[in-house]
Amino acid sequence: MKKIMFNDKLGLTQAVLEGRKTMTRRICKYDRPDESWDIVFPVFGSKDYDNEGNLVSPLFGAFGWKNKDGDFTGWNNPLYKFGEVVAIAQSYRDSGYSPDSLDRHPKDLSVRGLMKNSAGWNNKMFVKSYACKHHIKITNIKMERLQDISEEDCLKEGIIKGKCGSESTHFMDAYYVPKEKQPYCTPRDAFAALIDKVSSKGTWESNPFVFAYEFVLVD
Secondary structure, rough: OOOOOOOOOOOHHHHHHHHOOOOEEEOOOOOOOOOEEEEEEEOOOOOHOOOOOOOOOOOOEEEEOOOOOEEEEEOOOOOOOOOEEEOOOOOOOOOOOOOOOOOOOOEEEEOOOOHHOOOOOHHHOOOOHHHOOOOEEEEEEEEEHHHHHHHHHHHHOOEEEEEEEEOOOOEEEEEEOOOOOOEEHHHHHHHHHHHHHOOOHHHHOOOOEEEEEEEEEOO
């Protein structure tokens, strides 16, 4: 099973667990070689659908680039697949493990010692997916430019709608990055600030192609 990481500093993991964040955007692994290359998508046949008519091909959501000579870059595949259940990465501490329990899982007999002394006690990068206690299920995948995000999707990404101002100046709608107090006028402004904090400054301005994953919390 794969695992997925959300930013803890900005409260995004907690937002997922509380059902306030139901989408995530991940930058595609490579961009268009240059503007002369055309975007291409897979062509699906009957074998790519299940008996209920659902598209189940591993190329669901994939795309690539092809130039006028027919040269092809290969498929830019989404990391997570439609219908896939993915573990939410959390440290052993945040997952509620006992600090004095054995730092090992029945499937990982090579690890010894107490949980509180393990690398995964505070760092979720060292926690195996089978030891994660919460999961999401991917319910939709789409490809788009980062700046094509809708205001509705900004809220699904965890942006918080609130108010700013005072009784004397009148309250106005405002939008916030989780765990921060800076108000923004629109959900897109807030998301632009969020993505630059999560993926590095300048990400919003560079406007890369992204896979947008929609999901539901399973447990």
